[in-house]
Amino acid sequence: MGERGSGCSWIWRLALILQLVGGIHSWGQEGHYATCKIAEEYLSEDAKAAVKELLPNSSHEDFASLCSWADEIRFHYHWSGALHYVDTPDFTCNYDYCRDCHDLHGHRDACVTGAIFNYTKQLEDTFQDSPMITTFNKTEALLFLLHFIGDVHQPLHVAFTGDEGGNTIIVHWYRRKANLHHVWDSMIIETALKAFYGNDLLFMIESINRNITNVWTNDLSDWKDCKSNQTVCPDPYASESIRLACKYAYKNATPGSTLHDEYFLSRLPIVEKRLAQGGVRLAATLNRIFSSRKKLAQA
Numbered sequence: 001m002g003e004r005g006s007g008c009s010w011i012w013r014l015a016l017i018l019q020l021v022g023g024i025h026s027w028g029q030e031g032h033y034a035t036c037k038i039a040e041e042y043l044s045e046d047a048k049a050a051v052k053e054l055l056p057n058s059s060h061e062d063f064a065s066l067c068s069w070a071d072e073i074r075f076h077y078h079w080s081g082a083l084h085y086v087d088t089p090d091f092t093c094n095y096d097y098c099r100d101c102h103d104l105h106g107h108r109d110a111c112v113t114g115a116i117f118n119y120t121k122q123l124e125d126t127f128q129d130s131p132m133i134t135t136f137n138k139t140e141a142l143l144f145l146l147h148f149i150g151d152v153h154q155p156l157h158v159a160f161t162g163d164e165g166g167n168t169i170i171v172h173w174y175r176r177k178a179n180l181h182h183v184w185d186s187m188i189i190e191t192a193l194k195a196f197y198g199n200d201l202l203f204m205i206e207s208i209n210r211n212i213t214n215v216w217t218n219d220l221s222d223w224k225d226c227k228s229n230q231t232v233c234p235d236p237y238a239s240e241s242i243r244l245a246c247k248y249a250y251k252n253a254t255p256g257s258t259l260h261d262e263y264f265l266s267r268l269p270i271v272e273k274r275l276a277q278g279g280v281r282l283a284a285t286l287n288r289i290f291s292s293r294k295k296l297a298q299a
């Protein structure tokens with residue numbers, strides 16, 4: 001984490017004057033399952049082999065179902081709670097790693113983008129036989145990475161501090177009371193499953209996959225690329241998320257408002273595209289991580 005931190009001014013601490021405790025932050029199970037299922041389509045043979053090696057259970061369990069592991073253990077691994085999101089100052093529709101990536105106690109790098117750098121580095125070091133090899137549990141590093149690349153694509157995981165990424169904004173989702181964060185984690189997806197996909201998540205994933213090959217074809221290489229040959233690049237994903245949070249998630253969703261068809265139908269395409277981008281980028285990242293091993297071995 002040293003490299004990331006060194007570019008950051010420590011003045012960011014001044015921004016920590018008043019922060020509220022975060023609530024539940026995460027794409028719901030369906031969102032994470034979809035992200036990983038989409039990623040599976042784009043994994044290289046090397047990455048597939050590495051994933052199989054690190055997640056021994058995935059051979060008899062569905063690999064994508066392990067993508068919610070980080071949520072399942074979050075109360076047991078209390079320290080990991082802050083790693084699911086990153087908050088910007090209130091009403092600030094841009095993201096800045098140095099300013100925003102810290103937890104409530106001011107620990108630098110303790111946020112979703114910091115965690116993505118962290119776990120990528122742990123996996124890379126492992127596969128380059130560095131001395132760090134015994135320091136970390138690489139199975140857990142992979143499980144965290146699978147989950148956090150999903151989370152950083154959920155717009156309200158990169159959102160305002162004061163409302164805890166929408167957790168304290170109470171609205172009605174059709175007739176049900178819900179907080180805005182949960183609407184974006186789960187309810188848009190669940191309503192879509194009922195309305196359009198016969199309650200079949202695999203059918204929804206199939207439709208997203210079809211759009212990746214038919215509609216977003218020209219964007220694919222952009223989605224996959226990291227500038228300057230980096231292995232992983234979560235910062236632009238976080239910048240996209242906060243822009244989408246301002247433009248779509250917060251918009252017309254003030255406390256007490258009722259969200260129905262108009263909100264649902266205009267936001268669903270955003271959610272589906274974020275699941276697509278999350279999946280494609282997760283695969284591209286894993287492909288880069290697990291190809292460095294080969295390069296080194298051949299060198």
Ligand SMILES: *[C@@H]1O[C@H](CO)[C@@H](O)[C@H](O)[C@H]1NC(C)=O
Pocket residue numbers: 055057066069139143
């Ligand atoms: C694999 O399965 C075992 C036994 O069911 C369980 O204890 C362990 O936590 C699982 N590992 C992962 C990474 O899910």
Ligand SMILES: *[C@@H]1O[C@H](CO)[C@@H](O)[C@H](O)[C@H]1NC(C)=O
Pocket residue numbers: 079083108109110111114115116118119136
């Ligand atoms: C990095 O990973 C280690 C091992 O899981 C963890 O203890 C630490 O909190 C992580 N830090 C960040 C910023 O993700």
Ligand SMILES: *[C@@H]1O[C@H](CO)[C@@H](O)[C@H](O)[C@H]1NC(C)=O
Pocket residue numbers: 137138139140
């Ligand atoms: C690594 O983490 C996994 C998942 O928590 C656990 O099942 C496994 O026992 C751990 N391995 C070691 C060597 O601690």
Ligand SMILES: *[C@@H]1O[C@H](CO)[C@@H](O)[C@H](O)[C@H]1NC(C)=O
Pocket residue numbers: 204207208211215269272273
């Ligand atoms: C697929 O793309 C079309 C055209 O942009 C869009 O209307 C539709 O909502 C997308 N469906 C999914 C599942 O992404």
Ligand SMILES: *[C@@H]1O[C@H](CO)[C@@H](O)[C@H](O)[C@H]1NC(C)=O
Pocket residue numbers: 227228229
């Ligand atoms: C990225 O890597 C390729 C191939 O190794 C190299 O040709 C190119 O110059 C690199 N680009 C940057 C910006 O480092």
Ligand SMILES: [Zn+2]
Pocket residue numbers: 025026027070071084147151
């Ligand atoms: Zn999460």
